Amino acid sequence: MKRLAILGASGHGKVVADAAELCGWQEIVFYDDAWPEKSQLGCWIIKGNTASLLQSLSAFDGVIVAIGDNHIRAAKISELSDKGAALVSMIHPSAMISQYAKIGAGSVVFANVVVNVDANIGAGVILNTACTIDHDCKLGDAVHISPGANIAGGVSIGSRSWVGIGACVRQCVEIGEDVVAGAGAVVVNDIDNKAVVVGNPAKPIRINKC
Numbered sequence: 001m002k003r004l005a006i007l008g009a010s011g012h013g014k015v016v017a018d019a020a021e022l023c024g025w026q027e028i029v030f031y032d033d034a035w036p037e038k039s040q041l042g043c044w045i046i047k048g049n050t051a052s053l054l055q056s057l058s059a060f061d062g063v064i065v066a067i068g069d070n071h072i073r074a075a076k077i078s079e080l081s082d083k084g085a086a087l088v089s090m091i092h093p094s095a096m097i098s099q100y101a102k103i104g105a106g107s108v109v110f111a112n113v114v115v116n117v118d119a120n121i122g123a124g125v126i127l128n129t130a131c132t133i134d135h136d137c138k139l140g141d142a143v144h145i146s147p148g149a150n151i152a153g154g155v156s157i158g159s160r161s162w163v164g165i166g167a168c169v170r171q172c173v174e175i176g177e178d179v180v181a182g183a184g185a186v187v188v189n190d191i192d193n194k195a196v197v198v199g200n201p202a203k204p205i206r207i208n209k210c
Contacts, residue, residue, distance in 0.1 A: 003027045004088070005053055005060040007076055009034070009041040012126075013066035016043055016108055019092045025062070050076065054083050062088035064106060065124065070160040074142035077106050077124045087123075095127075104141065124161065140177065158193065169204075178208050 004025040006013055009032035017028050030046040031053040032038060039046050048056070057063065063085040067073040081087060091097060091109040101115045112130040115121065119133045122141040127133065129147040133139035137151055140159030145151065150168040158177030161171065167185040174183070176193035186200035194208045 001026045002062070003029070003060045005031060005056070005063045007031045007050060007053055007063070007065045007080070008043075008067035008073075009038060009046050010066065010068065012068045014042055014044075015110060016064060016066040016090055017041075019090050019108065019110060021065075022093050023090060029060075050079070054080070057083060057085050060086065062086050064088055064090055064108070066108070068126070068144070070142045070144055070162060073124055073126075074160060077142070101133075110147075116153075126170050128165075133173075145184075163187075180208050 002025050004020050005177055006016055009030040021038055028044055030041050030044050031048050032046050033049045035046050035049045052138045063080055065073050065076045087106040088102050089107045092111045094111045095109045095113040097115045098117040100117045101119040104120045106123050107121055107125040109127045110129045113127045114132045116135040118135055119137045121139050124142040125139055126144040131149045133146045133151045134153040136154045138156045142160045143157050143163045146165040149163045152169060152171035154172040155169050157175045160177055161175055161179040162181040163181045166183055167181050169187040173187055174190045178194045179191050180196045181187055182198035185198055185202040187202045191197055195204045196206050196208050197204050
């Protein structure tokens with residue numbers, strides 16, 4: 001029996017668990033730092049917190065972090081990796097991933113996502129429902145591409161950056177680290193580290209203080 005531990009019991013965690021079942025994981029157990037006050041997520045049991053999971057790693061064939069916040073997700077992945085956790089990626093069966101693309105450990109790729117040839121996806125990345133990543137893109141660790149966002153060819157996105165729902169990024173644009181591109185943003189120019197950009201064309205409105 002294939003046993004999976006998911007750290008992070010939230011709506012995002014539910015989607016990860018659903019994809020995991022479609023990928024053949026037979027037993028799924030959640031862990032969350034809100035435990036024991038929170039002990040159930042839909043039909044799934046929350047068994048403990050991060051400390052509990054770290055003590056139980058040998059009981060699982062795979063571990064994945066399902067936390068939407070990019071910085072927290074990156075920190076938890078690092079903590080688990082340091083303890084030798086068997087970090088796995090989760091790719092929904094309906095996703096279309098080029099055989100020449102690379103997907104880093106601990107990443108999730110949801111339904112109807114497209115990742116084209118020679119795209120390089122870092123560790124702990126979220127490629128959310130129906131987003132597209134075109135050829136030769138490079139995404140750093142713990143990036144989140146929201147549902148329906150479209151990233152054109154040759155784009156570079158720095159670690160922990162977040163591209164909002166329905167946004168699009170022009171080809172060959174470079175986006176720095178810790179950037180937020182708002183919902184529906186049209187990114188046609190390079191973006192510096194920590195900028196928050198919105199609109200069409202996307203323009204900075206403030207600095208991301210995360």
